[in-house]
Amino acid sequence: MPELRQVPLLVIVDPATSHRDQIVRALINFYRVNYYADTDSALRGIRTRTPDLIIIDDLAPPQGGYELVRQIRRDQNPDIADMPIIITSKLEESALQHAVRKCDANAYLVKPYRYSALMHAVTTQLSLHVEAQWDLLPPKERAALRGTLDVFQSLSEIMETGTRIDYAGMRTACEPLVDVIAASDFRALLNGVKSHDNYTYAHSLKVATMLCLFGSAIGLNHNEQLLLACGGLLHDTGKMLIPHAVLNKPGRLDAGEWEVMRSHVPVTLDFLQASLTIPKAAIIIAGQHHEKLDGSGYPKGLKGKEINELARMAAIVDIFSALTDRRVYKPGMPVSEALAMMTGPMAAHLDQHLLRLFKELVLDTTGGEIL
Ligand SMILES: [Fe+2]
Ligand SMILES: [Fe+2]
Known part of the structure; x- marks a missing residue:
């Protein structure tokens, strides 16, 4: 059914089961969600089925969240390379801001964050991605x-x-x-x-x-x-x-x-x-x-x-x-x-x-x- 394809697919990469489950529970009513505990299986999953947005925890093993972002940005498939990415982290905000900018992610959430902040970040990034295509x-x-x-x-x-x-x-x-x-x-x-x-x-x-x-x-x-x-x-x-x-x-x-x-x-x-x-x-x-x-x-x-x-x-x-x-x-x-x-x-x-x-x-x- 092609219409269902339009429900955005989100990927969560997070080793902490409880945090990952919380995000999945918050998003599952509104989006399709896949999740991974490590960066290697995430990258394989992303390359198999291109999502619309990825939420990556900075501590995701073995390479760490920032390295995964860099690999995604270098991907040969432009749909993957340009994907909206949100980083989650316990880092203090100014340090996180710097790290996110350096690896070229789109947005971040400092843990613990509110449900409304998560929904706002996801909606904003998905929408910005759609709006960018209006340039064509x-x-x-x-x-x-x-x-x-x-x-x-x-x-x-x-x-x-x-x-x-x-x-x-x-x-x-x-x-x-x-x-x-x-x-x-x-x-x-x-x-x-x-x-x-x-x-x-x-x-x-x-x-x-x-x-x-x-x-x-x-x-x-x-x-x-x-x-x-x-x-x-x-x-x-x-x-x-x-x-x-x-x-x-x-x-x-x-x-x-x-x-x-x-x-x-x-x-x-x-x-x-x-x-x-x-x-x-x-x-x-x-x-x-x-x-x-x-x-x-x-x-x-x-x-x-x-x-x-x-x-x-x-x-x-x-x-x-x-x-x-x-x-x-x-x-x-x-x-x-x-x-x-x-x-x-x-x-x-x-x-x-x-x-x-x-x-x-x-x-x-x-x-x-x-x-
Ligand atoms: Fe109306
Ligand atoms: Fe109305």
Whole structure:
């Protein structure tokens, strides 16, 4: 199943069973994990099946973690030589920093470290690796991805520091995205974030892209499409405050976790409303994208005409994106299957007139294949 291949493979090299088990336990819900106790078997394993990231303890025998990093960097296979590497060590931070720089590893964790520090380091390194490949894209596509990622990262800083969004800057950053869609070449954008490890960014970019495409198909002008792109990028901002373990939990959420998940809507609204320059349309998209036509949605349980048309479009795109996205616990659903689900079991939730237009558009542009 090629889709499952996209779940990143991580390799842990650590002689201390208890530390190794702890890391494996932390990561196994989100990634595929292989582990080795020594550098020789690790190198053989890495050469047999190329991982996406390696976590190496500096004391791994017999050669030591730093020597293993050097061997990896000298490997003939560029996929292996360029691999993201995180070092774990009990060394004091400044000494560790120096050693890591010298052997050309990408990041380090000083033991003992927190679960959140481990997850942050892994996600950051996997994402940086994906972002580096954007350099190979044509300028407009590259600008669209870099611009939206910059906006997204600044949103998380703004949320932490309580400053305000620069909406004018955000519009400018989203211009290349609208241009790429006008040239009807959006597949490169979706492919570019497929393996990105920040799921909320990848999902928001996908929603922004599809929403803008939807807008262009129903005849909205450039400025209106720009508004949809910004609205799509902002619609789940509140998810940045949801803990990784809930946001990426494989399987069903319990009642408490579900409550936390749903809170992303009011959190997003508070955040957007505090930024006085955010257009009303973007606030409507964020506030109503989980409402359902039959009144079974949240946060307000709005029904039928109470739900704004823009939010109905956003709900269609949001669900389509969630179904077709690959997650750790499920492969991405093929486009035709997702559309069948939306016109079948989910029909009472969604505006069927808009859905017909969306379906035509998606089948035209993707041929019904996996996105
Ligand atoms: Fe949402
Ligand atoms: Fe969403």
